[in-house]
Amino acid sequence: MGDDQDGQQRWIVLAVGMVAMISGCAFQFGLPYLIPALRDEGLSLSQAGLLAACPTAGLVLTLAAWGAAADRWGERWVLASGLGLGGLVLLAATTVHGTVALGACFLLAGAAGASAHASSGRLILGWFPARQRGLAMGLRQTSLPLGVALAALLLPPLAAHGRATALAVLGALSTASALLVAAVVRDPARPGPGAGGRAANPYRTPVLWRLHGAATLLVVPQFTVSVFALVFLVDERGWSPSTAGPLLAGVQVAGAGARLAAGRWSDLAGSRTGPMRRLALTAAAVLAALAAGALAHSAAATAALMAAGVLTVSTNGLSFTAVAEYAGGAWAGRALGLHTTVQNAVAAGVAPTAGALIGAAGYGWAYALAAVFPLLAVAVLPGGGGRGG
Structure with a gap:
């Protein structure tokens, strides 16, 4: 061929x-x-x-x-x-x-x-x-x-x-x-045996562990927003499901575009974690605005929900790229497998936990708690420079 x-x-x-x-x-x-x-x-x-x-x-x-x-x-x-x-x-x-x-x-x-x-x-x-x-x-x-x-x-x-x-x-x-x-x-x-990639175990340093940890922390606000976005618009804003669905579909398409834009930004910046850090900080600010709007029963909460739906998914591709690049070809498969498994394990627990919190305290406090997790992710992310940085 x-x-x-x-x-x-x-x-x-x-x-x-x-x-x-x-x-x-x-x-x-x-x-x-x-x-x-x-x-x-x-x-x-x-x-x-x-x-x-x-x-x-x-x-x-x-x-x-x-x-x-x-x-x-x-x-x-x-x-x-x-x-x-x-x-x-x-x-x-x-x-x-x-x-x-x-x-x-x-x-x-x-x-x-x-x-x-x-x-x-x-x-x-x-x-x-x-x-x-x-x-x-x-x-x-x-x-x-x-x-x-x-x-x-x-x-x-x-x-x-x-x-x-x-x-x-x-x-x-x-x-x-x-x-x-x-x-x-x-x-x-x-590929043949030994083709490409670093042979040494990359888990001997904390970099990959910190990348896994930061990306997993960012899963919490992502799923808190996405899982209950439709229910929030129906219960709190009085929308019908058939009206809210197309709007939220547009948010997901915008989120896909945000992932591509973030990836291009990281290529130009020569860093994956730098853009991740800035996007996480921006997401925390938007989530705080969403929490305030939900607590005040303000219409502004709808716009904040849309923005949060886009920003909370924007870092996903960056974390996968950073993990693969740091791990190298010899370890990328295992590293990405662990990365995906841990993220989804946490994601599986977000829906019932956030649902229980919303039922007990309301949407505003659930979104306020979600805003803390991007800040924790920023603290956990490794510094820039080198592969995966």
């Missing part, structure tokens, strides 16, 4: 990988848009938040295993089989009743869909040369907000016809993506 064909193939692989990630993320992180429908079934906000967190919990349980499977058998079939299984479970969930049974289905579907996170990044690393990998990974990282945007557009109107209808569409999307991956994607050539 010639260079032109290789170039065309890598961008096709990226496009299909993004479709796979978007369909997976629409379910794994988009279930909060079903919370009003779940509450209509008699669930409390805390119970509905717990169900919304189940896919993320499933992802945490299997992410490392899917990564090991991709190392051994290749990315194509791991990605296709996980998405296909997740889609079938979602289709089966349309007939399930009861909180425990529904939670088990969501957990299993999230565990299966974790293959997208374990495999799509490896496809990009294998297909793209270093000079294009930053842009490709930046595009890949937009899949999460685009998936959530898709959920924001689809789920509120679909839920009006019943929870089963919404789950059936999510299951069909995941299954269709699996078939597309199987038909189109080819595994990249594997």
Whole structure:
């Protein structure tokens, strides 16, 4: 295959990988848009938040295993089989009743869909040369907000016809993506032994641990805002779900653009942590404004919520790039696997915890607490300079 064909193939692989990630993320992180429908079934906000967190919990349980499977058998079939299984479970969930049974289905579907996170990044690393990998990974990282945007557009109107209808569409999307991956994607050539990357264990210094810690702290405000944005607009601002959904979809698209812009900024600055630090400080200020607006029942809280929805996701791609660059080729897979696992483990706990806090003290105090976490992240981030700096 010639260079032109290789170039065309890598961008096709990226496009299909993004479709796979978007369909997976629409379910794994988009279930909060079903919370009003779940509450209509008699669930409390805390119970509905717990169900919304189940896919993320499933992802945490299997992410490392899917990564090991991709190392051994290749990315194509791991990605296709996980998405296909997740889609079938979602289709089966349309007939399930009861909180425990529904939670088990969501957990299993999230565990299966974790293959997208374990495999799509490896496809990009294998297909793209270093000079294009930053842009490709930046595009890949937009899949999460685009998936959530898709959920924001689809789920509120679909839920009006019943929870089963919404789950059936999510299951069909995941299954269709699996078939597309199987038909189109080819595994990249594997590097020979010892090809590229630092051999020494990068965890012998605190840099990677601090990058993991800072990025994980930034997950708390991100999910506090995204999980309860629709419920806040419905409960506190009196919006209908079908009106709030498209607006929040636009926020997710803007968040995807913010990730790309942050990545480009870091390329120009020659630093990943410098832009991360500035964006985290800005997010803390916006979250404080959101808390004040929510406590005062002010209409300004809506604008602050939109800004917070964009800013709290803007640093995600930077943290992944910093971890990969510091770890080097020999350790990047393991480092990124740990990074994703820890982030999602914390994310799984944010929805029920924040839901309980909102139920007990209100949205304003929940957002005020969320504003503290970006400040802690700034304190934990390693200094600039060098790989990952």
